[in-house]
Amino acid sequence: MQIQQILTQIHPLPEASQAQLIACISEVHFPKKHLLLKADTIERKIYFIKKGIVRAYAYQNDNEITFWFGKEGETIISMKSYVMNQPGYENIELLEACELYELQTDKLQALFHKDINIANWGRKFAEQELIKTEERLIARQFSTAAERYAALLKNYPDLLQRVPLGYIASYLGITQVSLSRIRAEIK
Known part of the structure; x- marks a missing residue:
């Protein structure tokens, strides 16, 4: 840019x-x-x-x-x-x-x-x-962790390809295991 x-x-x-x-x-x-x-x-x-x-x-x-x-x-x-x-x-x-x-x-x-x-x-x-x-x-x-995750995907749609999941889980205030559950529910 x-x-x-x-x-x-x-x-x-x-x-x-x-x-x-x-x-x-x-x-x-x-x-x-x-x-x-x-x-x-x-x-x-x-x-x-x-x-x-x-x-x-x-x-x-x-x-x-x-x-x-x-x-x-x-x-x-x-x-x-x-x-x-x-x-x-x-x-x-x-x-x-x-x-x-x-x-x-x-x-x-x-x-x-x-x-x-x-x-x-x-x-x-x-x-x-x-x-x-x-x-x-x-x-x-x-917001719930799931809501924060959805907002993150909306604002940063390419984030999952560019950022390690551990950092995303930290940002959301949850463990990587909880993040995996949220991601599975959204799919």
Whole structure:
């Protein structure tokens, strides 16, 4: 997915503003299994996924708990680092070799002060990230594992071909055995 498409799906920008923002973005490539963001670190970069899939996870009682998947067109960010300049709690691992667009947050912050259109784009970005987080929280609290699995398949139809089932089970908060049962019931 091209950077112009990704930026526009967040919020349309006038051509001159989009050009300023794109001028601060570079393309980077990392191999499968690369740990892009690390917990307990202040992250100073935002990434947009051109190609590939990633997962966010945190540790609980020495277990990795997957709580988010990102694919083409999505943003990789530590919101705690971005908003509060504090260490984040998440690790972001690349599940495939990835092509990413990289933006340093200090450059983005400078553009916010310089261009109201980019500042509004940033506000819309933050609002969308908040809604996504809220939806994940509500789904986790009020949906069954089967409902969460069905939603995951709807939002990420190619996920089963791209992500190990153990990570999907972790995301759903269930064991792989329970996931197998849910998958058998849906077929």
